[in-house]
Amino acid sequence: MPAAGVGCAFSRRAIDRIIAQRGSVDPFAADCLTEDYECGLLVNQTGGRSTFLRVRDESGGLIATREFFPATIAASVRQKTRWIHGIAFQGWDRLGWRVGPGDLWMRLRDRRGPLVALVLTVAYLMLLLWPMMLVLEAAGLVERVPSSPLLRGLLVFNLASLLWRLAMRAMHSGREYGWTEGARALVRFPVGNVIAIMATQRALVAYVRVLSGQRLRWEHTVHRVHVVTACGGEDHSGAALPSAA
Template sequence: MEWVDVIAAALVALKLLFVFVSLVFLACGLDDLFIDTCYGIWLARRRWSGMAAAQPTERQLQDRPEQPIAIMLPAWDESAVIRPMLLRLLKTLNYGNYHVFVGTYPNDVATHVEVEHVRAVSDRVHRVCTPSDGPTCKADCLNWIYQGIRRHEKETGIRFEIFVMQDCEDVIHRLAYKVFNHLIPANDMVQLPVLSLDRKWNEFTGGHYLDEFAQLHSKDLVVREMLDRSIPAAGVGCAFSRRAFETAAAGNRNELFNIDSLTEDYDFGFRMKTLGMKQVFAKFVVERRVVRRHWLTGRPRETTLRDYVAIREYFPSGFGVAVRQKGRWVVGITLQGWSSLRWRGGLSTKYMLYRDRRALVTNFCNVLGYVVVLGVAALWLLNAMVPESLHYPPVVEPGSWLWDLTLANAALLGWRVAQRAYFVQRLYGWAQAFWSIPRMVWGNFINFAATGRALRLYLRFLRTGKLIAWDKTTHTFPSEDDLPPEAGLPTAAIVDAATFTSHPQHP
């Protein structure tokens, strides 16, 4: 075959790939635009209905009688972070009526020792050891923690009314459990926002989590709640009523969480919807007057800080670790979720399932789009630099339907970039908003690699039948010096005029 024929065949393949990814981008762009429109409707409805003005103040949260809370903390190979996390929780949490139940494994002596150090200084902390060596899966550990909580209730006579899921790297806002206490039992599941701690500009891997969660937990979950009256549990900062746990356990042979899923939290959120439980995504903001230096002059000035009551953490900073973590999410949400949840529910629920599962296609198409761009750019460059060479027909001709499609996709892409930067700016400032733009490209490569890993793991499971083990992420817990004021540290500068925005059923 002549080299001319090879180039011609490559051009045909390039154009077919161009058409495919363009159609996928258009479908996803219009899908995202619909979510943005719904968010705009939510904002307008919230403004004109006076929803924010009718919400409780911080003082009202403080004055509400405290219900007993059981904190569930699964811990496999967490010796590096479990002690500082527990000590900070004990020190800063503005709640008195709680107990922490840490799930450990017989073969994880290091974590066992760290938990025992904390138990020596606080009778609020209890250790529940699983009967099997680890790692099993997070759901299995949580199931044993729940059994340990029930034994503790029988031994002490305490009756826990709220159960909270946390992870060992979580930085918990001091008012978080006050919000749970306010919204339960009127609601059966309450999810707080989960946000990344701030990152340096050059930490692209950790920073791309910052960008994704800023948008997901500022906009997407709000719209999800509005459309479907349900939200997926994030696994951290997520509280459940006693009724929710007892009903879920009774309907599943006393097994609370699904051990066949790597994302038991996501699976459990959908079970709450199936069981008719009331779910709410809670956004509570405390306004503080703080002194900050001007970015240009360096002069101190007083400004208002919007402090979100949220769960914060450091997400992975290494490429390989991020691929493993997000690969686990893809397996649990898209592949195992497809197998167990299928397409049950009404139209709105099916739509949300589609948005979760489209990642199987879009995570590959985003990188294929870069291949198309490079191919087209290479063709243009060849024709420009070697005028006497054969001039091959352009992949995209101006005025054609594909040209118009490309322009539409470019506009939708620009809108998505602006949306991402807007939500990042609201939480982290203009510098992070700027860096969120190149981090979108880096994040696409992480998601591409994670999806490939997820498919490989799931195909191996289908071939062997062996459950996918808890491929745990190595965690980092920040020092107090690394935590910004908005991480919920006690301060005398809190204004007693907080706003609470969500769609709860208030008692």
């Protein structure tokens, strides 16, 4: 299971096995942009196992680490650029694909970011072209191509999947943070897609620069306000805590 860094615990045995495989005194690779993610995968590769814990305290609150995501588009793009570069591009180079079926599926899922960004770009361009095509069709300048039953079925399935995903996002966000945040989660969905598109472009450029011999750049996320301070001194956590052994 990949590790997200925060809210994550490694046993001493797991760290020792990773150190032995690396042949180094440091389990975390300084030249990896997502060293926490890589270290989580190495737990399994070195014979360990990981567990995703979702537990609550006596008051019903989730026991977890809580943090703010960058509040501006520029900072968000920088953050996601590092994730895409480290997981999709560096992960391919550093960890490869020679794993079992379960891990292979997870790595395909984790490294799909550049492909998703490409599909999103095409989709948003099609949304912009759609009203133009309707106008041209009404003017008799173009003729609509009839769609096949297979294509219509695929579109219906995709729409249903999108609505299901949005419903789950709103429901779970609203359950933990209030229904105002649940509604905001729907608004943030297209914003997140735009950030992903912009970040993928930057990550690809950065990766090509590294391949050409330039030095790897680390764009660290600046945390200006601690979540406990922002919450008035109380940390009402809202995520799960993974652990590895």
